[in-house]
Amino acid sequence: MPELPEVEVTRRGLLPHLSGHAVMEVWCSGKPLRQPVPEQLLRQCICDNVITTVDRRAKYLLLRLDDGSVLLIHLGMTGKLGIFHKTAEKAKHDHLCLRLDNDMELRFNDVRRFGCIAVWSADQATALEEKFQGRQGIEPFSQDFNGENLARLAKRSGQPVKSFLMDAGRISGIGNIYANEILFASGIHPRTEANSLSEPQWQRVAECTVLILKKAIKAGGSTISDFLGSSGKPGYFQLQLAVYGKKDAACPNCGLSIEKESISGRATFFCPHCQPLLGIIGVT
DNA sequence: CGGCGCACCTGAGTGC
């Protein structure tokens, strides 16, 4: 489920239920996620500690404990987090369960097990977080996310701009759906080589990205006000997507048909009229 | 280093 907006809405939804509560007990399904869940380390690091806050970096959630340790959660493709009473029956594909001091539980459910659970012990957290932060790309809501920096990053990349936007090492939080939407809003063909965009075009991409992500967060925040008792959480917000999944539908801008292609193996939707490929003569 | 292809896993949908 997760691109930046879904993860951010999850963070905001969980925060009031977690902040200030101690973790009393840890349960794991025993099945590995992307990596095996570090069950013993998890117990050692977070049991009897109080969750102080929940941060987000890229598509990761960071649950910070009062002793300095950190629980890192990535939702993968199908991961969901929810708050349940301890007596509520566990769901199929629940893989991690943290019992809190108020008889509620934070549960991580992930059908495809592409998610990731890691923990940084207090004595290593600073070093490990530094390493982690260094691997993440620019945050779309940071000051660094602007035309100048994007143009500089893209300078030596002949990748399609869509793949570039989705590269988590360069830019955080943009997955396939929003990459499609951002490029439609920017009027840029997804196959355009990243290094062929001008700085003003990158500036436009940056502005469209912020607008679209904020709109999605708002849509998610209004439809999902509480994480209590529901495992069917986020999922993609039904904001009116302009192009994603809309093959052969009318472009909301010009009315011509939306096309679908595969770029780096990912479904890619665009309007060939509103997003002309640069350098093609006769197309404006 | 840059970029591509693939693997990781389950379930939903489609066509025969």
Added chain:
DNA sequence: TGCACTCAGGTGCGCC
């Protein structure tokens, strides 16, 4: 009703 096949929103690895 069943089976085989395709596809799905992310990430990271190996390979060129």
